[in-house]
Structures are given as C-alpha cells and as structure tokens.
Amino acid sequence: MSGVDGAGTSLAERSALVARAVRTLAGGDILTLTVGHVSCRVPGENWVLILGHTHKAFKTLDSIEAADIIRMDLDGRPLDAGGEPPGERFIHTEIYRRRPDVQAVIHGHPETSTYFGVAGREIVPVYFRAGQFAPRVAIHDYAGQIDTPELGRAVAEELGGSTALLLRGHGTVVVGESIEEATVNAFALETNARIQLYASQLGTPRLLRTEEIKAHKNTSVWRYYVKRYDPLFGED
Ligand SMILES: [Zn+2]
DSSP states (O other), X not given: OOOBOTTSOBHHHHHHHHHHHHHHHHHTTSSOSSOOEEEEEOTTOSEEEEEOOOTTTTOOGGGXXXXXXXXXXXXXXXXXXXXXXOTTHHHHHHHHHHOTTOOEXXXXXXXXXXXXXXXXXXXXXXXXXXXXXXXXXXEEOOOSOOOSHHHHHHHHHXXXXXXXXXXXXXXXXXXXXXXXXXXXXXXXXXXXXXXXXXXXXXXXXXXXXGGGOOOOOOOXXXXXXXXXXXXXXXXX
C-alpha cells in the first residue's frame, strides 16, 4: 500500500482524507456514530478505498483514522488481511461500475433527508448551493439493507447520472468527483432538505429558477465543514 498517484496524492494521504471525511460527516450527523460509510477511487487502480467494519473494535465514526480505511475490489472483496468491508459495500461497487465520473461515494442516514423518503416527497433544489440535485432527488422504494450485488445494482440504476438518491426509510446515497466534493454534496443535500421542510410549513417552497441552478463544484467549503465538525481537527 504505497505509491503516489497521478494527482500527487499518496495512498496514505488518500486514506487519511477518507478518514477525515468520515469523522466530519459523523460530527455533522450525516453519518450516525456507528453506521454509514465513505469510499473513493484511487486513480489507475481497479479497487477502491472504503471504511472497514469498526464494530469489533468498538470504535465510533468520530474517531476513525487512516488505519481503519481498507482496500476493496469491485466485487466487494477485501484486499487487505483482516479487512472487512461494510455489509452495504454493494452500494459503492455497483455505482463505481456504472459511473466512471464518480470518484467518491457516501452512504449516510441523515434524519431530515430521510423524512422525505418516508413521506414519498422528493427533495428539490430550493437552496442556492443545492443546484447539483436538479431536477429532483429520486426515492428508491426499498427500505432494507443493500447487502447483495443485485440490490446494489438496483440502487445504482435508480441513481442513474444523478448526484444523490434517497433510500426510503433508510438514508441517502451521494456521489462526487472527489472526496471533498461528495462530502460537501452530502451536507448540501441535508441543508436543502431542512430548508425545504421548514419552508413548506410557511407556504409553498419556491424552487431555484433554471438560471439559478448550477452545480457547486467549488469545494472550498470542505474546509469549513472539517473545521466545524471533525473532532480531530488540529490534532492530526
Ligand atoms: Zn445504510
């Protein structure tokens, strides 16, 4: 597990970045303290990095380190001795098989977004930093664990070319062209859901106009989320 990829990022640095995303998303309640996972591609490789099972170590996701990130092939098999990918690994593998543009995948259980899946109401972009979810976030009508390749394929097909998908009664799947972008997208989806929910108590939410919709590729706000939510910020 060594070497430097074309982007000048070593595997150790990339693992540390995935761990940082996990802690930040856990601190921001996009991942709960024990469930949810983040993965990313490594340029030139046919395997991905993903958060391994931490239940046996009694770790919570706010204390994940680079050593907890493992290599997994696109059949869901661990490539490191002792590594065990999460049961819902097939969300990740099947999306990577279908989406060459996707570099990172996040599966979380943020509460407000989940209300929409349960109620059968689609999330639509109302928040200016949520244009990447236009025209709407579809709802995958299955509330169980995505723990087989077939179930993963159904998720990937429903996601299609979109940035996010709701899993009814379960959570969200969000993708990006980098770990930072996927993380920012995951926060933006939950923020949009919260604004849409509260606005609907006051009246009919106004959608972003077509000319107002733009995907926010600027990932500078990644640093904001890290500083605010990563419990290990400043210690690493
Ligand atoms: Zn899940």
